[in-house]
Amino acid sequence: MKKLNLLLSLVLIILISYIGWLLYVYNQSFYNITFQDIPENSTLIIYLEGSETKNSTITKNDNVAKLRYGSYEYSILSDGYSDSRQKFSVTKNDQSIAVSSLYSEKKLSSLLKEQMDSIHQFIKKSYPETNFDYQVADGILIGKGDWYGTILYRPEEDSSIIEPYRIILKKENGDWKVAASPQILQTLPANPQIPKEIIQQVNNYSML
Amino acid sequence: MIPEQLNIVPKQLVLSVSLIVINILAAWLINVLYNQIYSSQVTFVTAPSDLSVSINGVKKDIKPNTAIRLKPGEYNLVAQKNNFDKYSGKISVGEKKQEFIPVQLTPSTPIGEKELSSEENQSSIQDIYSLKYTANEESYKDIAILKRLPVKSLLFSIYSKISQSAQAGDPLTIEVNAPYGYREAAITLIKNWGYDPSVYNIQFTGDYNNPFSS
Numbered sequence: 001m002k003k004l005n006l007l008l009s010l011v012l013i014i015l016i017s018y019i020g021w022l023l024y025v026y027n028q029s030f031y032n033i034t035f036q037d038i039p040e041n042s043t044l045i046i047y048l049e050g051s052e053t054k055n056s057t058i059t060k061n062d063n064v065a066k067l068r069y070g071s072y073e074y075s076i077l078s079d080g081y082s083d084s085r086q087k088f089s090v091t092k093n094d095q096s097i098a099v100s101s102l103y104s105e106k107k108l109s110s111l112l113k114e115q116m117d118s119i120h121q122f123i124k125k126s127y128p129e130t131n132f133d134y135q136v137a138d139g140i141l142i143g144k145g146d147w148y149g150t151i152l153y154r155p156e157e158d159s160s161i162i163e164p165y166r167i168i169l170k171k172e173n174g175d176w177k178v179a180a181s182p183q184i185l186q187t188l189p190a191n192p193q194i195p196k197e198i199i200q201q202v203n204n205y206s207m208l
Numbered sequence: 209m210i211p212e213q214l215n216i217v218p219k220q221l222v223l224s225v226s227l228i229v230i231n232i233l234a235a236w237l238i239n240v241l242y243n244q245i246y247s248s249q250v251t252f253v254t255a256p257s258d259l260s261v262s263i264n265g266v267k268k269d270i271k272p273n274t275a276i277r278l279k280p281g282e283y284n285l286v287a288q289k290n291n292f293d294k295y296s297g298k299i300s301v302g303e304k305k306q307e308f309i310p311v312q313l314t315p316s317t318p319i320g321e322k323e324l325s326s327e328e329n330q331s332s333i334q335d336i337y338s339l340k341y342t343a344n345e346e347s348y349k350d351i352a353i354l355k356r357l358p359v360k361s362l363l364f365s366i367y368s369k370i371s372q373s374a375q376a377g378d379p380l381t382i383e384v385n386a387p388y389g390y391r392e393a394a395i396t397l398i399k400n401w402g403y404d405p406s407v408y409n410i411q412f413t414g415d416y417n418n419p420f421s422s
Contacts, residue, residue, distance in 0.1 A: 127420055134419075152420070161389030165420060182420040184391050189379040189409040199406045 030066040032094040035074070038063055039101045042078030049073050049087060074099070080107040101144070108141040112148075115141070119148055119169065122176045127152065127167075134165075137207045142198050146171040149202030152182050166202050168194060248307045249275040255312045255332040255370065256323055259289040263299075275306070287311050291320030310336040312370045321413070325367040325383075330358045333368050337380065351380055353403045363387075364394040369411075381409045391416070 038044055038060040046056040049071035056065040069092055073085040082102040103111070116138065124130045130152055139150025148171070151164040165182035168191070180191045186199045252261060252270045261270045263283045268276060280303045288294040292313035299309055312333065315321045323329065334354040358367035364386030382405075384394045391412055398405045 129419055156389070158389075162392070163389055164392060165418070183418065184412065185395050185405055185410055187379075187406050187408060187410055189407075196406070200404065203406050 029068050031069070031090055031092070033065045033067050033090060034094075034096045035063045035065065035099050036096055037099045037101065039076065039078055039081055039099075042076050042081060042101075044074050044099065045077055047073045047075075047085070076101055080104055103141075103144050108145060111145045112138070112141045115145075119150075119176055122169070123150070123152070123167065126178055127182065137164075137205075140201065140205050142201050147179070147198045148176065149186075149198070149205055151205065151207055153207070164207070166205070168198065168202050170194075247277040247279045248301050248303070250278045250301055250307045250309055251275045253308055253310050253332060253335045254287070255329045255336060256289055256292065256320075257328055257332055259287050259292070259311070259313060261311070262286040285311070287313060289313060289320075291315060291317045291323065312336055314369075321383075324369065325358050325360075325365060327358065330354070330367055333370050336370055337368075350403070350407050353380070353382075353398070353401065353408075356401055357382075359394075359397065363390045366394055366398070379407060379409045381411065383411050383413050385414045386412070387415060 035044055035058060038058070040060060042060070044058045044063075045054055046058070046065055046067070047053065048055055050073075055072065056067065058065050067090045069090055071087065071089050073087050075083045075085045076099070077083065080103060082104045084102070086100050088097055119139070120136050123136055127134075130136055133154050134152045135155060137151040137153065139148055141148050148169040149166060151166055153162050153164045156162050163184065165184060166180075166186050167178065167182045168180035168186060169176045170179040171177075179194055180186050180199075183190070186194075186202055188194075188196055188199060191199060251274070254261075254270065259270070261268050263278070263285055265284070265286075270276070278301045280301050283299050283301065284296070285299045286294065286296050293316050295311070295313055301307055301309075313320075315324050324333075334351075334357075337351045337354055354368055359365060364384060366382060366384050369381040369383055382398075384391055386394050395405050395410075398408075
């Protein structure tokens with residue numbers, strides 16, 4: 001009987017050690033991910049990549065999530081910010097991620113209404129051709145309202161043969177500057193300093 | 209008469225000649241085997257396809273998809289053709305049994321431009337890009353557009369260009385030759401194929417003149 005108790009105790013110790021080891025390994029598989037630049041009064045929702053199920057919810061004051069190795073997406077839940085999902089990966093280390101917070105389309109279009117006249121005046125001053133032959137389309141504000149793209153075009157009777165020239169402006173210290181001079185197509189090789197998403201949005205902008 | 213004068217029996221003469229022939233054949237065979245073992249089969253993939261090539265100053269008859277044998281090492285290469293810039297540079301042949309060496313010339317005249325846009329040369333450019341870009345998966349995806357080129361329609365033409373200095377990861381150069389009002393249509397066609405035109409180095413030719421460039 002004593003021998004049986006000893007054996008059972010030994011099995012129990014081994015089992016508890018094994019469970020303890022499993023818990024330790026499980027705990028070690030999580031990494032501290034610190035999210036920086038979360039906008040005020042907003043919540044960051046984290047999803048597993050491609051999933052609709054929320055993995056974590058964090059805020060500016062509680063900006064560390066414990067996540068396992070893998071691919072994730074986050075979106076910002078806040079008025080005035082785009083809720084489009086941004087991808088990120090968790091490697092086998094603690095890491096810090098700068099949150100890319102872009103304004104919502106509604107906010108950008110409201111900002112554009114306020115600034116369009118001054119932007120168009122700047123373009124007309126920079127390119128006097130636009131005072132005569134060419135016209136400036138409304139255009140789009142992008143990002144946090146710090147990028148602007150539009151089309152300069154010569155009105156034609158047949159609208160199907162219009163040749164649009166796309167221009168990109170960047171707001172620096174409160175002033176608009178030409179980031180990419182008018183071209184039929186803005187490209188990454190010609191503008192390595194401009195983010196790909198900005199170039200793509202300006203190229204996809206249509207007056208229609 | 210001669211064997212008798214030299215006091216050689218005809219049988220000995222036949223034997224001697226046979227031995228010399230066998231020696232020559234053996235030397236030739238050894239040389240062929242040596243070249244087979246210690247040289248690489250080098251195929252030049254060229255655009256334009258029928259250019260004149262000299263290796264270490266010796267003119268070589270380079271035909272499309274035909275290999276020549278070269279021992280591993282560095283060689284001086286000169287490639288030229290009328291209406292194209294002459295190229296001089298070094299090529300390196302490694303110890304692989306089969307090597308593909310891309311050679312492409314830059315057109316120097318409109319005739320050269322036109323020649324480079326032919327189906328055959330566009331296909332060669334596609335092969336050259338594939339050879340240079342296989343190491344880079346991301347850019348390899350972008351060069352898949354080459355399978356669609358060249359495009360020659362009544363309104364515009366689209367074709368690819370490459371320079372000898374192009375490296376893996378460099379953006380693909382695409383030329384669009386279209387009159388006023390149809391350049392946007394060419395770009396739209398590239399978008400409709402599912403490729404992002406902003407990743408390419410797109411050049412407009414023909415009567416193109418950007419009214420906003422000073």
